[in-house]
Structure formats: C-alpha cells, structure tokens
Amino acid sequence: MTTADAVRAALARVQDPEIRRPITELDMVPEVSVEGSTARVALRLTIVGCPAADRIEQDVRQAVLGVPGISALELEVGVMTPTEREALVTRLRGVRRMPFGPGTLTRVIAITSGKGGVGKSTVTAELAVALAARGLTVGLVDADVFGFSIPGILGIGDAKPTQVGDMILPPVAHGVKVISIGMFVDDGTPVSWRGPLLHRTMQQFLSDVYFGDLDVLLLDLPPGTGDVAITLGQLLPNAEVVVVTTPQAAAAGVAERSGLVARQTGQTVIGVVENMTGGVFGSGGGDEVARRLDVPVLARIPLSAAVTSAGDAGAPLVLGSAADPAAAAVVALADTLAARGRGLAGRPLL
Numbered sequence: 637m638t639t640a641d642a643v644r645a646a647l648a649r650v651q652d653p654e655i656r657r658p659i660t661e662l663d664m665v666p667e668v669s670v671e672g673s674t675a676r677v678a679l680r681l682t683i684v685g686c687p688a689a690d691r692i693e694q695d696v697r698q699a700v701l702g703v704p705g706i707s708a709l710e711l712e713v714g715v716m717t718p719t720e721r722e723a724l725v726t727r728l729r730g731v732r733r734m735p736f737g738p739g740t741l742t743r744v745i746a747i748t749s750g751k752g753g754v755g756k757s758t759v760t761a762e763l764a765v766a767l768a769a770r771g772l773t774v775g776l777v778d779a780d781v782f783g784f785s786i787p788g789i790l791g792i793g794d795a796k797p798t799q800v801g802d803m804i805l806p807p808v809a810h811g812v813k814v815i816s817i818g819m820f821v822d823d824g825t826p827v828s829w830r831g832p833l834l835h836r837t838m839q840q841f842l843s844d845v846y847f848g849d850l851d852v853l854l855l856d857l858p859p860g861t862g863d864v865a866i867t868l869g870q871l872l873p874n875a876e877v878v879v880v881t882t883p884q885a886a887a888a889g890v891a892e893r894s895g896l897v898a899r900q901t902g903q904t905v906i907g908v909v910e911n912m913t914g915g916v917f918g919s920g921g922g923d924e925v926a927r928r929l930d931v932p933v934l935a936r937i938p939l940s941a942a943v944t945s946a947g948d949a950g951a952p953l954v955l956g957s958a959a960d961p962a963a964a965a966v967v968a969l970a971d972t973l974a975a976r977g978r979g980l981a982g983r984p985l986l
C-alpha cells in the first residue's frame with residue numbers, strides 16, 4: 637500500500653456526522669496526493685456554512701496525520717457545486733434505509749394466499765381496522781397490484797395520497813394509514829406491470845410513503861408466488877406471514893406453496909387463516925395447509941353475507957357489526973396476533 641492509499645484508507649474512516657457515512661463514500665474527497673511526508677487533501681463540504689465543517693476538518697486532520705510517514709497536511713476546503721450536491725442527494729435517496737426492513741420496531745405482517753378470491757383482501761382490511769381499534773398504530777400496504785381492492789373495502793375508493801416534496805402521505809381510513817397502487821392509476825384497470833417496475837413501486841411504497849412510527853404494518857400480497865411476493869421477501873425478510881385459505885381441501889396445495897416461497901426468503905410463516913368456513917364447498921382446508929406448513933390455524937372466519945355487504949359499502953364489519961360471527965372471528969384474530977407480541981420473526985415456531 638502506498639502512503640497515498642494509506643491516507644485514503646484513513647479518510648474512509650472519517651464520517652460526515654450528519655449523514656453518518658464515510659466522507660469518501662459521499663464524494664467529499666475529490667483529491668488525495670502525497671509528496672514526501674506532506675499529504676494534500678481536497679475536501680468538498682456539502683453546503684456553504686456546513687454546521688459540521690469544523691468537526692469534519694478536525695477529524696480529517698487527525699486521521700491523515702495519524703498515517704505513518706505523514707507529518708504535514710495541506711487541506712483545501714471547498715463546497716460542492718449544485719450538480720455535485722444533487723448527484724449526492726440522488727445517491728443517498730437510493731440507499732435510504734428501508735424503515736420496515738430488518739431491525740425495525742414495527743411488526744410487519746404479510747397476508748398471502750395461494751389463489752385469488754379466498755377473501756385475503758377483505759380479511760387484511762378488516763384485520764387492520766380491528767388492530768387500529770385496539771389502539772395500535774397501523775399501516776396497510778395494498779401490494780395486490782392486480783386486484784387492488786383495499787381502498788374500496790375501506791371506503792376510500794377515490795382517495796389520493798398527498799405529495800410533499802418526494803414524500804407521499806397515505807390517506808387514513810378508520811384509523812389505518814393506507815397506500816395502494818389503485819391510488820396511482822386513473823382508470824382503475826388492473827396493472828400489468830412487470831418485475832422491475834413492481835420492484836421499484838414496492839420499494840417506493842416502503843421508503844417514500846411516510847407512515848411515521850407504526851406498531852404494525854400489514855401487507856396485502858397478490859395471490860400466488862409471483863414477482864411481488866419475491867420482491868417483498870427480499871425487502872422484508874423480517875416479515876411474518878399469514879396464509880389465507882378457504883376450507884376446500886383442493887386449495888391447500890397452492891396455499892402451501894405461497895407459504896413456502898415466503899419461507900425461502902427468510903420470512904416466518906406464523907399461521908393460517910381459514911376464511912369462508914362453514915360453507916357448502918368442503919372443509920378441512922385450513923387444517924390441511926397448517927399441517928403442511930407446520931404452523932397453527934390462527935382463525936376460522938365464517939362465511940357471512942354481512943362480510944360482502946360491508947366490503948361493498950366500504951364500512952368495515954368489525955366496527956359496524958361487531959356481533960357478527962365473522963367480525964368476532966377477525967377481532968379474535970387481532971387479539972391473537974397482538975398477544976403473540978413482537979419478536980417472533982426469525983425464530984422457529986414450535
């Protein structure tokens with residue numbers, strides 16, 4: 637390693653105290669050279685009158701003069717051009733911390749199903765409202781890009797998010813902060829986006845939408861094991877996953893697969909919800925999926941005409957008709973999930 641390399645390595649240990657990243661990664665050090673025992677370093681501060689300037693300068697001096705063979709430092713301090721600053725901001729935005737990724741204090745629960753029409757979105761929306769009614773701060777991401785039905789079920793079908801700068805403020809329905817692709821398409825037609833666009837959209841939903849501090853973030857995934865499930869698996873390996881299925885045994889195989897995909901990404905499948913229990917089309921589906929995934933059945937939500945009318949009216953059943961057996965089952969599910977507490981993610985369940 638040359639002495640100049642050693643100086644660069646020393647500078648890489650100096651952090652910008654505000655941005656909290658090494659100054660070398662922030663393009664703040666455009667030039668380093670060594671002549672004899674004198675180091676020459678150019679330092680570009682992000683803004684004129686940078687409040688951290690003195691501190692950075694001091695840290696740079698200490699780091700450089702600590703390099704063996706260096707006894708003097710010629711430091712040229714300047715300020716980034718607007719173009720350089722813009723490039724830096726863009727780059728920082730790209731690496732902005734995912735607030736709901738590993739290490740988050742928010743419980744992230746993804747709701748998935750093997751196939752469409754099992755009532756996954758309805759269960760997710762009702763569950764979100766039930767959790768909020770318990771006093772929890774709840775966010776809901778409608779990631780079901782092909783059938784974004786959450787806004788309708790929650791009665792905010794026409795709501796549009798407010799944009800402040802590059803921050804998106806989610807509409808609130810019945811105490812739940814909601815964001816949905818449906819809020820970004822005009823004609824309501826199903827979205828036929830492919831992988832990369834979906835990936836970016838999901839990333840944006842999780843980083844640019846300002847949810848604030850949440851106790852629980854629910855995600856309504858599209859049915860099956862497609863791009864969105866895989867993307868969210870990568871972005872949120874810490875998520876817990878609940879698989880919704882109907883009582884029909886025939887649905888068990890596909891429901892199991894969506895649970896297995898989640899597990900492959902490191903997510904923890906915490907249980908199964910059997911929806912539309914008590915109908916004429918069979919029984920045992922929930923138990924079968926739970927057995928295959930080796931997780932408990934967390935709830936059985938009965939088939940109830942009131943569920944459909946509540947969804948159609950945009951008025952959650954758990955608020956309007958709490959005595960309805962389906963509403964009671966959702967409230968019990970909220971209790972069960974809340975009682976499990978945080979910190980199950982990553983831990984194998986017995």
Ligand SMILES: Nc1ncnc2c1ncn2[C@@H]1O[C@H](COP(=O)(O)OP(=O)(O)OP(=O)(O)O)[C@@H](O)[C@H]1O
Pocket residue numbers: 749751752753754755756757758759780783784785858859911912913937938939940941943944945947948962
């Ligand atoms: N427990 C229930 N009893 C009666 N009807 C129900 C029940 N759960 C859901 N439904 C109804 O079933 C239909 C499908 O529900 P929903 O849209 O939630 O399904 P989904 O699994 O999210 O479908 P997709 O993933 O295709 O959007 C809706 O009309 C909904 O009102």
